[in-house]
Amino acid sequence: MTEPTPIPELLEELFTEADLRIADYMKANDGEADGFVASDFVAVHETLARLVAAGIPLGGSFCEWGSGFGVVAMIANHHGFDAHGIELQGDLVEAAEELSNDFDLEAIFVAGTFIPPEAKAREQADRFLWDDTGAADGHEALGVEIGEWDVVFAYPWPGEAWVVESVFEQGAASGALLITYEDGQGVRVREKMESGELRELDMEKQG
Numbered sequence: 001m002t003e004p005t006p007i008p009e010l011l012e013e014l015f016t017e018a019d020l021r022i023a024d025y026m027k028a029n030d031g032e033a034d035g036f037v038a039s040d041f042v043a044v045h046e047t048l049a050r051l052v053a054a055g056i057p058l059g060g061s062f063c064e065w066g067s068g069f070g071v072v073a074m075i076a077n078h079h080g081f082d083a084h085g086i087e088l089q090g091d092l093v094e095a096a097e098e099l100s101n102d103f104d105l106e107a108i109f110v111a112g113t114f115i116p117p118e119a120k121a122r123e124q125a126d127r128f129l130w131d132d133t134g135a136a137d138g139h140e141a142l143g144v145e146i147g148e149w150d151v152v153f154a155y156p157w158p159g160e161a162w163v164v165e166s167v168f169e170q171g172a173a174s175g176a177l178l179i180t181y182e183d184g185q186g187v188r189v190r191e192k193m194e195s196g197e198l199r200e201l202d203m204e205k206q207g
């Protein structure tokens, strides 16, 4: 087992404040919050820290697909990434912007969907758990193509992981990383190969 990575003070404070604001948000939404559940911020921080230690280029472009409170984009920004988040729900975009500003971080958030209109996954849109009909194209709102992201993070619901993988496989550049947090699987890191396939990286061997 790899030793736990120390958490910088600013991130400790960020996680504490995010937990408080998320608890208030859940209370205000009767505990349901329309599909928003926060991932394990400490585990994601440890993964990013290991990737950075292993030599992943700093200053790269990072996008959190379905960013919720945006904490993962903020962690990435703290690690030196040019970080963004795309989120369907406007109130969560506002909450993420407020949190990022309060911690003097520079993560950028837009309202919209991370699934572009031309995505192959749209052919099976009846299988989407979240109806994104009418949502703006988040990538267009950011003025960024999917192929420009160095790193994408997503915490999909169990039935929705295929959508994230399909959009990433179709649009990401080879060498781009897909980090996912999934219930029961923890944090996974996959790299897009030249063949278009995704290769799992063994995080125990990084850093």
Ligand SMILES: C[S@@+](CC[C@H](N)C(=O)[O-])C[C@H]1O[C@@H](n2cnc3c(N)ncnc32)[C@H](O)[C@@H]1O
Pocket (backbone or CB within 6 Å): 034, 035, 036, 037, 038, 039, 040, 064, 065, 066, 067, 068, 069, 070, 071, 072, 086, 087, 088, 089, 092, 112, 113, 114, 115, 130, 132, 154, 155, 156, 157, 181
């Ligand atoms: C399980 S939560 C994860 C939130 C955050 N990424 C985290 O790890 O704490 C998934 C989020 O994705 C958002 N979402 C679902 N489908 C989306 C889509 N097509 N485009 C953008 N956001 C989406 C939901 O509104 C929800 O906030």
